[in-house]
Amino acid sequence: MNYRDAEPLDCDWILTCRNDPETRNQSFNSKEISLEEHTLWFNRSLTMTNRKIIIAEYEFTRIGVVRLDYEDVETIEISVFLEPEQRGKGYGQIILKGINEYAVEWLPSLKQIVALVKQTNLASIRAFTKLGYIQQHVSVDNIVTFKLTL
Numbered sequence: 001m002n003y004r005d006a007e008p009l010d011c012d013w014i015l016t017c018r019n020d021p022e023t024r025n026q027s028f029n030s031k032e033i034s035l036e037e038h039t040l041w042f043n044r045s046l047t048m049t050n051r052k053i054i055i056a057e058y059e060f061t062r063i064g065v066v067r068l069d070y071e072d073v074e075t076i077e078i079s080v081f082l083e084p085e086q087r088g089k090g091y092g093q094i095i096l097k098g099i100n101e102y103a104v105e106w107l108p109s110l111k112q113i114v115a116l117v118k119q120t121n122l123a124s125i126r127a128f129t130k131l132g133y134i135q136q137h138v139s140v141d142n143i144v145t146f147k148l149t150l
């Protein structure tokens with residue numbers, strides 16, 4: 001798996017993956033996103049120093065998108081979604097495993113990675129658990145917080 005920073009040319013492909021019904025179903029904002037709204041978000045994201053949008057590729061094919069955000073320099077929040085055709089093939093776990101090294105290279109002071117997952121998102125829960133993320137708590141609106149200590 002190869003990781004690279006997202007580029008302006010990835011904008012439309014990311015939106016297609018993001019607007020997929022299953023991605024929307026598993027997102028905290030489930031509504032369909034317009035190209036205009038997405039482009040504003042994406043262009044702003046590319047300028048933010050505390051955010052990284054990463055494209056995971058396998059043999060030059062884009063597989064998925066990872067977003068990393070931090071507010072303090074020891075904790076990153078991670079979010080991931082794959083191109084719909086690439087799901088259920090084990091890529092999610094491979095991407096999440098490999099991203100740790102990329103994240104530490106970006107933020108050397110990093111100590112923990114946090115993920116917020118809907119309690120109904122079985123593939124994510126399984127993937128994060130298998131990768132050593134520990135479930136912290138479940139909120140009243142059924143959001144599970146996972147934490148990986150590096």
Ligand SMILES: CC(C)(COP(=O)(O)OP(=O)(O)OC[C@H]1O[C@@H](n2cnc3c(N)ncnc32)[C@H](O)[C@@H]1OP(=O)(O)O)[C@@H](O)C(=O)NCCC(=O)NCCS
Nearest residue numbers: 023026080081082087088089090091092093122123126127
């Ligand atoms: C969540 C996601 C990143 C997982 O990646 P993936 O490549 O599809 O998942 P994997 O193939 O690595 O499977 C992870 C585990 O979940 C299981 N799994 C996969 N799809 C599943 C499904 N639909 N229901 C239940 N379990 C599932 C797999 O069997 C595997 O467990 P195992 O290793 O014990 O067999 C991907 O499905 C996705 O992009 N989903 C839509 C967006 C999303 O939910 N993002 C996460 C928000 S936190």
